[in-house]
Amino acid sequence: xxxxxxxxxxxxxxxxxxxxxxxxxxxxxxxxxxxxxxxxxxxxxxxxxxxxxxxxxxxxxxxxxxxxxxxxxxxxxxxxxxxxxxxxxxxxxxxxxxxxxxxxxxxxxxxxxxxxxxxxxxxxxxxxxxxxxxxxxxxxxxxxxxxxxxxxxxxxxxxxxxxxxxxxxxxxxxxxxxxxxxxxxxxxxxxxxxxxxxxxxxxxxxxxxxxxxxxxxxxxxxxxxx
Amino acid sequence: xxxxxxxxxxxxxxxxxxxxxxxxxxxxxxxxxxxxxxxxxxxxxxxxxxxxxxxxxxxxxxxxxxxxxxxxxxxxxxxxxxxxxxxxxxxxxxxxxxxxxxxxxxxxxxxxxxxx
Ligand code: SF4
Ligand code: SF4
Numbered sequence: 001x002x003x004x005x006x007x008x009x010x011x012x013x014x015x016x017x018x019x020x021x022x023x024x025x026x027x028x029x030x031x032x033x034x035x036x037x038x039x040x041x042x043x044x045x046x047x048x049x050x051x052x053x054x055x056x057x058x059x060x061x062x063x064x065x066x067x068x069x070x071x072x073x074x075x076x077x078x079x080x081x082x083x084x085x086x087x088x089x090x091x092x093x094x095x096x097x098x099x100x101x102x103x104x105x106x107x108x109x110x111x112x113x114x115x116x117x118x119x120x121x122x123x124x125x126x127x128x129x130x131x132x133x134x135x136x137x138x139x140x141x142x143x144x145x146x147x148x149x150x151x152x153x154x155x156x157x158x159x160x161x162x163x164x165x166x167x168x169x170x171x172x173x174x175x176x177x178x179x180x181x182x183x184x185x186x187x188x189x190x191x192x193x194x195x196x197x198x199x200x201x202x203x204x205x206x207x208x209x210x211x212x213x214x215x216x217x218x219x220x221x222x223x224x225x226x
Numbered sequence: 227x228x229x230x231x232x233x234x235x236x237x238x239x240x241x242x243x244x245x246x247x248x249x250x251x252x253x254x255x256x257x258x259x260x261x262x263x264x265x266x267x268x269x270x271x272x273x274x275x276x277x278x279x280x281x282x283x284x285x286x287x288x289x290x291x292x293x294x295x296x297x298x299x300x301x302x303x304x305x306x307x308x309x310x311x312x313x314x315x316x317x318x319x320x321x322x323x324x325x326x327x328x329x330x331x332x333x334x335x336x337x338x339x340x341x342x
Contacts, residue, residue: 043253054337055337
């Protein structure tokens with residue numbers, strides 16, 4: 001899932017300093033699961049803002065609403081009749097949700113309340129571990145299911161580098177060397193030959209805006225039918 | 227056992243302190259409570275294993291949030307005792323009341339009164 005972290009309160013206070021009537025929109029999907037931007041977190045942030053602004057004798061009216069998913073137009077529609085009552089809208093969704101809100105309501109300033117940090121797995125309550133950087137060229141098949149882009153500090157495809165140190169990465173003894181782990185797993189599976197094959201460097205497909213159309217879902221242009 | 231504890235303390239019962247959420251404590255303060263505290267079982271004796279430890283974490287978090295907001299974090303505290311310790315419960319209520327009296331009233335409730 002996508003994980004995110006609440007922005008520092010000071011940064012939020014600064015973004016909102018000129019506004020007196022704001023709508024906070026939470027998202028009920030990934031950011032709710034990772035405890036950053038669901039209904040509960042909307043309540044907590046709004047309560048904090050209300051108190052802080054009252055204490056500064058500059059009250060703010062801040063309402064909250066949490067929709068099912070902010071990265072889906074279908075769910076944004078319920079905000080259409082509401083947003084114009086506010087001077088600004090803030091979003092607790094990931095960067096995709098924030099952009100979708102801003103795009104749907106271009107007449108109104110939209111601000112992000114969380115920092116989106118990546119694709120991660122839940123390891124224990126409140127603890128998330130990044131596992132994929134959506135490189136668009138997945139190599140897990142040759143690396144025994146361990147992602148070198150995410151887990152290796154250098155993101156290299158032909159590791160380990162010279163810094164590998166008895167199972168640890170050179171950046172930190174607490175950080176396991178991804179390529180050491182890959183070696184061990186491939187060895188266990190009798191697939192060490194995978195590591196001997198040289199792999200072309202990553203094409204950095206994640207460096208330009210990408211769109212994805214799943215096979216079978218391409219819209220046919222009526223003009224092409226003639 | 228008939229025990230006296232300060233009458234200004236309002237008790238909200240929860241099945242386990244693990245049920246107490248950050249938003250509950252924050253909202254109590256938002257609505258003008260001068261202080262709030264959680265009384266959980268002794269650490270290591272939680273029936274649900276870690277309810278009271280989770281509560282401790284949340285209390286700690288709320289204390290930080292209050293400081294960010296501009297209130298004293300120490301208006302919110304966590305206490306632990308075993309269920310047989312009535313007198314300790316009363317002693318904690320007294321300790322907390324005295325501590326809050328030292329800090330004074332919640333500035334938010336004063337502002338609300340001034341606005342009314
Ligand atoms: S190789 Fe690329 S797509 Fe596969 S897990 Fe790693 S970052 Fe994600
Ligand atoms: S020591 Fe291992 S994990 Fe660290 S940069 Fe080198 S190959 Fe990557």
